[in-house]
Amino acid sequence: MSIEVRNLIKKFDDRAVINDISFKVNDGEILAIVGFSGSGKSTVLKLICGLIPFDSGDILTSEGDIAMVFQYSALFDSLNVADNISFALQERKDLRKKYKPEQIKKIVSEKLELVGLKGIENKFPSELSGGMQKRVSFARAIVTNPNTILYDEPTAGLDPMSSTLIEDYIVSLKREINAASIVVTHQMSTITRTADRVIMLYDGKIVFEGTPTELLKQETPYTKQFVTASLEGPMKMQA
Amino acid sequence: MITLQKYLRQSATYKVFSHFLVVFADFLDTLGKIAQIGFHVLKCILKGEIEGKELLAQCDRFGVSSLPITLSIVGMTSIIVASQVAHEMVKQGGGNFVGLLMTILIVREVGAIMSGFAITSMIGSSLASELATMRVTEQVDAIDVLGVDSIRYLFVPRVLSGAIMMPFVVILASVVGVLLGAVTSDMFAGLTYRAYFDSAWLGLYMKDLCVCLLKAATFGATISLISCTCGYFASGGAKGVGIATTKAVVWSFIAIVVWDMIFAVLFFF
Numbered sequence: 001m002s003i004e005v006r007n008l009i010k011k012f013d014d015r016a017v018i019n020d021i022s023f024k025v026n027d028g029e030i031l032a033i034v035g036f037s038g039s040g041k042s043t044v045l046k047l048i049c050g051l052i053p054f055d056s057g058d059i060l061t062s063e064g065d066i067a068m069v070f071q072y073s074a075l076f077d078s079l080n081v082a083d084n085i086s087f088a089l090q091e092r093k094d095l096r097k098k099y100k101p102e103q104i105k106k107i108v109s110e111k112l113e114l115v116g117l118k119g120i121e122n123k124f125p126s127e128l129s130g131g132m133q134k135r136v137s138f139a140r141a142i143v144t145n146p147n148t149i150l151y152d153e154p155t156a157g158l159d160p161m162s163s164t165l166i167e168d169y170i171v172s173l174k175r176e177i178n179a180a181s182i183v184v185t186h187q188m189s190t191i192t193r194t195a196d197r198v199i200m201l202y203d204g205k206i207v208f209e210g211t212p213t214e215l216l217k218q219e220t221p222y223t224k225q226f227v228t229a230s231l232e233g234p235m236k237m238q239a
Numbered sequence: 240m241i242t243l244q245k246y247l248r249q250s251a252t253y254k255v256f257s258h259f260l261v262v263f264a265d266f267l268d269t270l271g272k273i274a275q276i277g278f279h280v281l282k283c284i285l286k287g288e289i290e291g292k293e294l295l296a297q298c299d300r301f302g303v304s305s306l307p308i309t310l311s312i313v314g315m316t317s318i319i320v321a322s323q324v325a326h327e328m329v330k331q332g333g334g335n336f337v338g339l340l341m342t343i344l345i346v347r348e349v350g351a352i353m354s355g356f357a358i359t360s361m362i363g364s365s366l367a368s369e370l371a372t373m374r375v376t377e378q379v380d381a382i383d384v385l386g387v388d389s390i391r392y393l394f395v396p397r398v399l400s401g402a403i404m405m406p407f408v409v410i411l412a413s414v415v416g417v418l419l420g421a422v423t424s425d426m427f428a429g430l431t432y433r434a435y436f437d438s439a440w441l442g443l444y445m446k447d448l449c450v451c452l453l454k455a456a457t458f459g460a461t462i463s464l465i466s467c468t469c470g471y472f473a474s475g476g477a478k479g480v481g482i483a484t485t486k487a488v489v490w491s492f493i494a495i496v497v498w499d500m501i502f503a504v505l506f507f508f
Contacts, residue, residue, distance in 0.1 A: 049384050068384045074377040088385040091392060140385070 002027045002180030003048065003066075003148050008057035010040075010047055010204075017043050018054070019204035025180040027062075027147065030170065032195035032212070033184045034226065036235060039201040041184040042071070045150045048182070064147035067179075071153045073133040075125040075140070082108045082121035085140045095144070111139040114176065115169055131162035138169055142177060149173065151183040155190050167193040188227070191215065200226060202235050269490065273468045276390060280398050280464065283391045293396040301362055301397075301459070302404030309357040309408050310415050316353050317345060317416035321423035329428040337430055338439035341420035346447050347507070350413035352499055355458040358405065359491040363466035366397060367487030370470025371480040379471065393471065398463045405459025406452045413451070450506045457498055462491045 003025045010018040017040045025031045033041045046052045048059055049066045075084050085108045089095050099107070112118055115135040125133055134154065141149060151170060155163035167190055174181055183194055191198055192212050200208035200215070200222055207222040208215065218224040225233030247253050283289075325337045370393060373379050382389040417439060424430040466487040473483035 046380075051380050051383060065386065066384070068381075070377045070381060072376065074381040076373075076378055076381070087382075088387065091387040092385065093388075094386075140381075144386075 002029075002062050003182075004058075004060040005044075005048070006058040006060070008044075008047060008054055008059065010043060010052070010054045017204050018047065020057070021201070021204070021206050022057075023199055023206070023209070025148075025182060027180050028174060028178045029196050030174055030181040030183060030194050032191045032198045033182060033201060034186055034191060034198055034215075035201035036186065036226075036237060040204045041186075041201055042152050044201070045152050045182065045184055048148075049150055062147055065144045066148045066150065067141035067144065067146035068150040069134070069137050069141050069152065069154055071156050073125070073130075073137040075133055075137055077125050079124075080121065081112070081117075081123050081125070081128075081136055084125070084136060085111055085143055087140065088144050092144075107143060108139075111143055112136075114142070114173075115139045116165075129162075131158055131165065134158065134162075134166055135169065138166075138173065142173060142179075145177055147179050149179045149181045151181065151185075153185055154183060155185065155187055160189075163187070163189060164193070170194045207234075269469070269486070272472060273465060276394060276468050276471070277464055279390050280394045283388075283395050284399060288391055288395065289399065290392070290396055293392075294399055297396045297400035298404050300365075301358070301400045301463070302408055305358050305361050305408065306411070308361050309354045309412050312357040313345070313350055313353045313412035313416045314419045316349055317341065317419045318423045320344065320349070321420040322427045325420075325424035325428035325430055329430055334428065334430050335434055335438050337424050337428070338421070338435035338437065339442040341424075341435075342417055342439045343442045343447070345413050345416040345420065346443060346451050348499070350409050350416055351451060351454045351458060352495060354405070354409045354412045354455070355462065355495040356492065358408070358459070359462050359466075359488055359495065362401075363462045363491045364484050364488050366463060366466040367470040367473075367484045368480055370467050371473030371483040372470075374471060374473045375476050375479055390471075394464070394467050397467050398460050401459030401461075401463035402456045403459070405462075406455040408459075409451060409455035446506070450502060454498070454502050457502075458495055461494045461498060465490045465494055 006022050008018055008021050009016055023031065033044060035041050043052070045068065047054045049068050076087065079087070086104045089099050089104050089107065108121060112120065115138050117132060117135055120128070125136070128136065154170060155166050158166060170181065170183060171194055173179070183190060185191060195212050198208070198210060198212055198215050199206050202222060208220055215223050216227060218227050221234045225235055231237065321341055324340060328334055328337050379389050382392060421432055421435045424435050425432060469483045469487035469490065473479045
């Protein structure tokens with residue numbers, strides 16, 4: 001087991017945005033969380049990595065780090081690529097005395113190579129394209145060799161080719177570090193190309209759980225509406 | 240038929256009262272956040288968790304880049320005061336006390352308070368908008384997810400640089416203020432430099448200098464702490480950045496005046 005969520009509830013102003021959900025992700029597995037905007041997908045990630053507290057339930061994780069790749073990369077714009085990637089190694093209490101500058105340089109170079117961006121250590125985020133920024137944020141996320149990686153809409157705002165590249169990196173990172181991964185997305189290509197399992201959220205609850213193939217079969221009203229992107233169905237868009 | 244409850248909700252008194260309650264609740268909330276973060280920052284400083292490189296960068300930003308605007312504002316205020324006071328005092332036979340009056344005024348009040356306002360406008364607003372932008376672009380969340388204490392990383396060098404650099408800025412601004420007071424008194428009232436500086440030292444005690452430095456350090460730390468806190472808790476995109484910046488400037492201005500009042504009561508009452 002790498003991560004298990006049990007009966008998780010999160011309320012904002014007495015409204016349950018996450019309403020009693022449970023799921024489990026094993027090491028080396030990618031779970032996609034899908035659903036329409038406002039269904040609570042990103043909130044689940046923020047609850048798992050402790051950015052916001054939950055009201056009740058349990059989140060159990062194996063020992064090790066949880067990393068997160070943010071929707072718009074969230075690179076530190078005042079730091080160059082090398083400092084962005086090595087941020088945790090330089091600033092975290094338990095790590096900063098562990099590594100010497102030469103070791104940090106080597107780690108940064110390795111991680112950059114892993115995401116196909118060798119030799120851009122001295123560039124600043126503003127000098128990179130959206131896809132490159134996303135890949136640098138991947139490198140930053142895996143610098144501490146986490147056992148869980150959370151991706152918040154990793155292909156949002158990218159062109160189809162960059163999206164494919166990012167999707168390939170998600171799969172290759174899974175193989176490389178055998179981490180449990182959770183990908184929040186509403187793009188079908190990301191689901192089919194990366195996920196081993198899928199859960200669909202609506203109104204804070206899980207309304208579908210299965211494989212990407214089962215999702216595409218559209219056997220339930222929820223999956224049918226999601227896959228066909230129809231306005232008709234059990235899921236109502238908030239005005 | 241309109242019920243009493245509905246009538247009350249629609250009444251102007253109810254709206255004014257409920258708005259006042261919201262403002263008061265926000266005031267208490269902000270005050271609580273500032274105090275909470277202030278204690279956390281103090282704890283980090285006492286533990287010695289200070290990044291030397293980042294502290295130097297923030298000192299440069301706080302002390303060096305703010306100097307032109309601070310010196311200009313304190314200098315111009317001194318010119319305005321001296322031009323109005325010197326002529327009248329010379330006319331009334333009190334020309335020998337112009338230097339004394341200007342020095343007391345600048346060292347005790349004008350130097351610190353006008354520098355505080357200048358630094359709030361320039362550095363405080365920049366700190367608030369910087370942290371607010373980091374918040375709305377999830378950079379602060381990224382710091383936390385990477386396992387780094389975002390308050391230590393962002394606040395400690397900024398608050399500490401405020402406390403360290405502000406006394407230097409105030410001393411420099413006060414010197415410029417006193418000198419420009421002498422030049423203005425000479426130009427507007429024909430008061431000699433000798434007459435000005437002979438009395439300038441009479442009313443100046445070590446206590447004044449110490450209080451001035453302590454006040455400046457307090458102002459510096461307060462401006463940084465308030466500005467960073469307002470930015471740190473920003474929400475809601477570009478509008479949120481604007482609101483946080485405005486709030487930081489308003490709160491810092493008020494805090495400077497309140498601190499000034501506390502210092503006046505504690506040391507000169």
